[in-house]
Amino acid sequence: MIRLLLNLLLAIAWAAVTGSVSLHNLLFGFALGALALFIVREPHGSGRYVGRPFAIAALALLFLKELVLSAWRVAMTVIRPRMDLKPGIFAFPLTVESDFEITLLANMITLTPGTLSVDVSDDRRTLFVHALDCSDPDATRRDIANGFERKIMEAFR
Template sequence: MIAFVFNLLLAIAWAAVSGSASLHNLLLGFVLGAAVLSVVREPFGGSGYLRRFRLVLSLALLFLRELALSASAVALTVLRPKMRIQPGIFAFPLTVDRDFEITLLANLITLTPGTLSVDVSDDRKTLYVHALDCSDPKVARKAIAEGFERKIMEAFR
């Protein structure tokens, strides 16, 4: 987190020195600040910061991909004359154990069309998910575990 603050300060300093506070110039300052932090990584943790940035970006791209795929799947399901769906709730065993990670996973699942996080067990080891088509819960569990949950663990641990 401290590296991100330093990166923002370097971007603002770049805008001040160059005399232009345009969005393009601030983005250039942010990129230059990230490059500086990667060179001076020891005292400010620049290496870990850039690695984490890449992993969070990878998680965001995965979410956008899943969003597009599930939105099209739900649209096709709704447009079919006969809806061959089996809605249901399944239990997803959690590997993530921090509150932030559980909340992020539940929100990513809820924001994806066709699925909804319903509840978390009291011991925080199970997430209950409602799916528009729950005909094969094993496939849904595997997709969540190998997708969102794995990327969250990579990015925030």
């Protein structure tokens, strides 16, 4: 948040120095400010300010892809004459640490058809997930860890 405010101040300073307060000039000043903050990132943070929107967009695209694929899988499972399901609950060891990251991961899992976040352990190191088909919980754990969890860490750390 501080970096955004600094970037806005740099854009306003750019407009003041150039003497033009047009939208194009403010946007150009904002872009120059973002570049300046990227170059001098050490005193003000990690430098993820510029790349964060792309990482968040990648997370959103992954979620949409998984949403469509899992909805398709659930629909195909339901219309089969013989449903060979093994529903169950498995423990997913969490790599994400903050409350925000855990909540986001749990919500993404719950919103994806076929899975439901049930509970988080008291030490916040394990997420319990119910799966419609829990015949291979290790593969599901790997999918969550290499998909949602990895993208959440890329976007918010």
